[in-house]
Amino acid sequence: xxxxxxxEVMVLPCFDFCKGGVTLEEGSExxxxxxxxVREACESYGCFILKYDxxxxxxxxEVIFKSMKPLFDVSEETKQQHISPKPFNTYKxxxxxxxxxxxxxxxxxxxxxxxxxxxxxxNTPLREALECxxxxxxxxxxxxxxxxMEGYGVSQNYISAVESIxxxxxxxxxxxxxxxxxxxxDHVTRFPHTDKKSLTFLCDDGVQGLxxxxxxxxxxxxxxxxxxxxxxxxxxxxxxxxxRLHAATHRVEVSGERERYSFGVFLAPKEEVIVEPHELLDxxxxxxxxRPFNYGKFLSYCASNLKDDALEVFAGL
Ligand SMILES: O=C(O)CCC(=O)C(=O)O
Ligand SMILES: [Fe+2]
Numbered sequence: 001x002x003x004x005x006x007x008e009v010m011v012l013p014c015f016d017f018c019k020g021g022v023t024l025e026e027g028s029e030x031x032x033x034x035x036x037x038v039r040e041a042c043e044s045y046g047c048f049i050l051k052y053d054x055x056x057x058x059x060x061x062e063v064i065f066k067s068m069k070p071l072f073d074v075s076e077e078t079k080q081q082h083i084s085p086k087p088f089n090t091y092k093x094x095x096x097x098x099x100x101x102x103x104x105x106x107x108x109x110x111x112x113x114x115x116x117x118x119x120x121x122x123n124t125p126l127r128e129a130l131e132c133x134x135x136x137x138x139x140x141x142x143x144x145x146x147x148x149m150e151g152y153g154v155s156q157n158y159i160s161a162v163e164s165i166x167x168x169x170x171x172x173x174x175x176x177x178x179x180x181x182x183x184x185x186d187h188v189t190r191f192p193h194t195d196k197k198s199l200t201f202l203c204d205d206g207v208q209g210l211x212x213x214x215x216x217x218x219x220x221x222x223x224x225x226x227x228x229x230x231x232x233x234x235x236x237x238x239x240x241x242x243x244r245l246h247a248a249t250h251r252v253e254v255s256g257e258r259e260r261y262s263f264g265v266f267l268a269p270k271e272e273v274i275v276e277p278h279e280l281l282d283x284x285x286x287x288x289x290x291r292p293f294n295y296g297k298f299l300s301y302c303a304s305n306l307k308d309d310a311l312e313v314f315a316g317l
Contacts, residue, residue: 010220014049039151046248053227063129087303137265166267194247195234197268242277271296
């Protein structure tokens with residue numbers, strides 16, 4: 001069988017913040033060591049694997065994946081009623097060359113409206129699972145961001161700044177399917193991009209397809225463990241770190257009959273927040289790379305300019 005695939009295997013760093021069921025204690029030696037590794041991974045790869053098998057997350061994840069097929073099987077007419085003034089949230093069906101791609105984006109504040117819109121009789125298990133997922137990911141993102149700060153030796157006082165870059169969460173559901181007319185073994189892709197928010201936690205239900213571009217320009221397929229996530233640095237965190245953290249470019253390839261379902265939890269600032277490089281991360285080795293910018297304006301810019309260098313064009317100095 002011919003594989004149109006020149007990918008190499010990139011082994012991403014894989015972390016587990018729990019040891020014997022106990023979460024690393026903030027400030028402990030082990031936590032500090034882990035902080036260095038997390039920062040390094042975010043600088044070198046722009047992403048890492050996070051193992052996470054906490055019981056409530058496991059349960060929420062299972063409910064969410066069980067609901068994904070029924071969700072995308074809802075009538076086209078109902079799906080199209082999910083309209084949002086916010087960029088990237090409105091229901092989308094895209095037909096790339098030979099890939100059918102569908103997605104919904106739902107802000108944390110909209111979860112109940114969303115489940116009621118898709119299931120007029122409501123869907124309490126899914127609503128609860130989404131609320132649980134979004135609040136847990138918000139907690140974990142705080143943990144990760146504190147580690148990154150620790151990794152840069154930035155003091156505790158900056159935690160409120162960190163809080164402001166992760167104050168909203170958004171969940172996106174994705175479905176990918178190779179078109180019927182494409183050859184079984186044709187690989188079909190979703191265009192390469194960096195995420196426009198601060199941090200992304202992404203998982204799939206076993207049909208893989210996520211590929212990440214290394215800094216040296218090579219694509220690698222990423223295997224997301226069943227009890228874990230890929231954590232990706234987005235443009236906002238890159239700007240905040242004055243370009244020291246790498247926002248990983250990624251894309252999805254699927255082939256053959258099986259559909260890929262994935263969902264991501266995205267942490268982001270509030271739209272009115274001004275994002276700017278942290279003052280301590282601007283030095284002679286890392287001269288200031290970005291001007292301060294309004295997050296909401298950046299997002300709107302990205303929505304109408306689907307380029308992978310949006311951050312550089314919009315805010316680069
Ligand atoms: O489905 C995936 O694995 C990737 C999704 C993604 O990149 C996104 O929603 O931004
Ligand atoms: Fe993405």
